[in-house]
Amino acid sequence: MIRVTWLQFRAQAFTALAAMAAFAILLAATGPHLASLYAASGLSGCHVDSCQSLAGSFTAEVQSTYTALYVVSVGIILLAPAVIGLFWGAPLIARELETGTSDVAWNQSVTRRSWLAVKLTVGGLTAMAVTEGLSLMQAWWAAPFGRAVSDGAPQGPLSQGRFTELIFATHGITPLGYAAFAFALGVTAGALIRRTLPAMAVTLAVFIALQIAMPLWIRPHFAPADRTVIATAGGFEAGGATGPGGDTLTLVATSLPGQPEAWILSSGPVNAAGQPVSTTPAACDAPSIAGSPDFYGCLTSQGIREAIRYQPASRYWPFQWIETGLYLALALALAGYCFRWINRRRA
Amino acid sequence: MMTAAIEARGLGKQYRRTWALRDCTLAIPEGHVVGLVGPNGAGKTTLLRLATGALTATRGTISVLGEPPAVSPAQLARVGFVAQDTPVYARMRVADHLRLGAWLNPGWDDELAQRRIAQVGLDPKQRAGSLSGGQRAQLALTLALAKRPVLLLLDEPVASLDPLARREFLRSLMEAVAEHGTSVVLSSHLVTDLERVCDYLVVLVASQVRIAGEVSELLASHHRLAGPRRGPGTLPAGQDVIEESHTDKQSTLLVRTDEPIHDPAWTVTPVSMEELVLAYMNPANDIPARRPRLGVAS
Numbered sequence: 001m002i003r004v005t006w007l008q009f010r011a012q013a014f015t016a017l018a019a020m021a022a023f024a025i026l027l028a029a030t031g032p033h034l035a036s037l038y039a040a041s042g043l044s045g046c047h048v049d050s051c052q053s054l055a056g057s058f059t060a061e062v063q064s065t066y067t068a069l070y071v072v073s074v075g076i077i078l079l080a081p082a083v084i085g086l087f088w089g090a091p092l093i094a095r096e097l098e099t100g101t102s103d104v105a106w107n108q109s110v111t112r113r114s115w116l117a118v119k120l121t122v123g124g125l126t127a128m129a130v131t132e133g134l135s136l137m138q139a140w141w142a143a144p145f146g147r148a149v150s151d152g153a154p155q156g157p158l159s160q161g162r163f164t165e166l167i168f169a170t171h172g173i174t175p176l177g178y179a180a181f182a183f184a185l186g187v188t189a190g191a192l193i194r195r196t197l198p199a200m201a202v203t204l205a206v207f208i209a210l211q212i213a214m215p216l217w218i219r220p221h222f223a224p225a226d227r228t229v230i231a232t233a234g235g236f237e238a239g240g241a242t243g244p245g246g247d248t249l250t251l252v253a254t255s256l257p258g259q260p261e262a263w264i265l266s267s268g269p270v271n272a273a274g275q276p277v278s279t280t281p282a283a284c285d286a287p288s289i290a291g292s293p294d295f296y297g298c299l300t301s302q303g304i305r306e307a308i309r310y311q312p313a314s315r316y317w318p319f320q321w322i323e324t325g326l327y328l329a330l331a332l333a334l335a336g337y338c339f340r341w342i343n344r345r346r347a
Numbered sequence: 348m349m350t351a352a353i354e355a356r357g358l359g360k361q362y363r364r365t366w367a368l369r370d371c372t373l374a375i376p377e378g379h380v381v382g383l384v385g386p387n388g389a390g391k392t393t394l395l396r397l398a399t400g401a402l403t404a405t406r407g408t409i410s411v412l413g414e415p416p417a418v419s420p421a422q423l424a425r426v427g428f429v430a431q432d433t434p435v436y437a438r439m440r441v442a443d444h445l446r447l448g449a450w451l452n453p454g455w456d457d458e459l460a461q462r463r464i465a466q467v468g469l470d471p472k473q474r475a476g477s478l479s480g481g482q483r484a485q486l487a488l489t490l491a492l493a494k495r496p497v498l499l500l501l502d503e504p505v506a507s508l509d510p511l512a513r514r515e516f517l518r519s520l521m522e523a524v525a526e527h528g529t530s531v532v533l534s535s536h537l538v539t540d541l542e543r544v545c546d547y548l549v550v551l552v553a554s555q556v557r558i559a560g561e562v563s564e565l566l567a568s569h570h571r572l573a574g575p576r577r578g579p580g581t582l583p584a585g586q587d588v589i590e591e592s593h594t595d596k597q598s599t600l601l602v603r604t605d606e607p608i609h610d611p612a613w614t615v616t617p618v619s620m621e622e623l624v625l626a627y628m629n630p631a632n633d634i635p636a637r638r639p640r641l642g643v644a645s
Contacts, residue, residue, distance in 0.1 A: 104436065108423065
């Protein structure tokens with residue numbers, strides 16, 4: 001059955017291999033240049049005081065050349081599980097039912113359970129290997145950005161901590177979970193809907209919905225968030241709008257001092273009593289100082305500080321394991337459902 | 348007692364509100380080429396799909412060669428199936444189909460498969476999607492035959508073939524069956540397809556067996572009587588009227604009897620298989636209560 005699965009699967013496997021090769025060539029062609037830029041930046045072995053500015057100038061330097069490639073490579077890793085679920089998962093059962101070839105497949109001297117077990121194992125493991133392979137290649141390529149972030153580079157398109165949503169979802173072990181889940185989701189949708197195209201649509205919709213819900217509403221709650229209150233200073237995106245009732249004050253913390261890789265869930269200004277503040281105090285409401293260090297000094301003198309809810313950087317791996325485990329558990333549950341389905345023999 | 352090729356008791360299959368097969372009880376014996384005939388919607392396909400395990404019964408039981416369908420690799424190995432429209436993998440080559448068969452069936456007869464492919468003129472390198480309907484049917488049949496099943500089930504295999512391909516398909520089926528002594532159950536709504544190949548007949552109408560038996564016995568026990576007009580009640584016991592038609596002066600009856608017909612008023616002619624099947628398929632005909640005996644004592 002494994003040989004037959006390979007016989008029927010090899011076209012897709014070769015397509016995946018070709019895509020991976022193209023991805024590898026693209027990264028291998030530019031990776032050394034990127035690494036040499038990092039080496040030339042003086043960041044390795046930099047003195048504590050100079051690291052931050054060196055990191056900042058490094059990311060600024062590579063930004064113009066590599067932002068597009070970086071975004072595309074992250075996008076490919078994000079999309080790979082969805083593509084696999086659509087083109088490998090959804091047709092696995094649905095195409096057999098649609099074309100009637102299930103009558104060929106399930107009338108050989110192999111039970112449906114064995115047929116499904118081998119198909120799911122080969123397809124699922126290949127899906128995981130492909131996605132994780134892409135992720136590892138990109139992680140190797142983007143390593144200088146990661147180091148620049150831990151050296152204290154300010155947030156930018158190329159310098160996001162590994163805990164931020166898109167980086168978390170494309171590195172570490174999470175791609176394994178996504179790939180297994182998307183594949184099992186496609187197979188299940190195909191079995192239930194019995195037609196390939198609608199099954200693909202449903203697979204895509206459900207997968208995207210979960211991938212959006214996960215960082216927004218689920219991942220932040222893997223552990224109770226830590227809270228801290230810090231002085232308002234640099235490292236904020238400040239905004240204000242003039243209105244009849246005074247200026248509204250927004251202050252979004254983009255990084256946590258001392259913990260560049262922490263995942264900031266929410267942040268905002270609070271007064272001395274810890275109450276949220278939404279208007280700029282009159283004393284600081286002068287256009288001349290808006291956004292300058294004087295402005296932050298003024299806020300501090302008014303007793304206004306920044307409250308931050310965050311997940312500390314040390315939780316990165318526990319969160320990776322939790323999320324991957326969650327997706328793998330979902331994949332196994334879907335696979336279990338497929339076995340029940342095929343045993344009821346409703347084809 | 349001989350095991351039945353297919354034995355069903357109170358078998359039913361329901362799709363949402365409609366019953367595709369309802370309260371079907373039958374026993375199809377082994378060792379025959381059985382024609383399963385009935386009008387569209389009689390439940391032939393459902394019965395065969397239940398027998399391959401492609402469907403599970405809503406009610407009742409079915410056993411194939413004495414075991415539940417598709418229960419184990421060994422059971423699967425003993426039953427070959429060619430589905431309606433003879434599906435094959437469009438993107439796979441003919442040779443790949445044979446490799447699939449060889450890898451998935453311990454009893455695979457590769458010599459038989461290669462010989463058949465050569466005989467029917469299939470190019471092993473050709474993709475199955477580009478085969479003609481007749482060639483595709485031959486490939487599907489080869490796949491089913493080369494696993495060397497004890498029982499071969501075919502669901503309207505020739506329905507979509509032109510007359511020439513139809514004849515060719517049935518001829519090569521009969522050759523293979525004769526060579527290996529395989530039992531066959533072949534469904535069709537056309538009697539003419541089956542006339543040449545079947546030695547046993549099951550007529551299924553609305554899930555019910557209207558008649559079943561060996562073709563030679565059926566033909567020997569049915570007669571067409573023509574004579575002056577008279578009611579069927581005047582026939583001697585043991586002669587059951589299956590179909591009757593009357594004009595002002597004449598009566599024509601299709602009669603089932605195991606006894607010779609002595610009444611000199613009748614002109615007795617033999618019936619063809621097609622006439623016989625049509626008479627039993629006609630819902631207007633009230634088949635007499637004496638049930639035709641099933642092929643297998645149960």
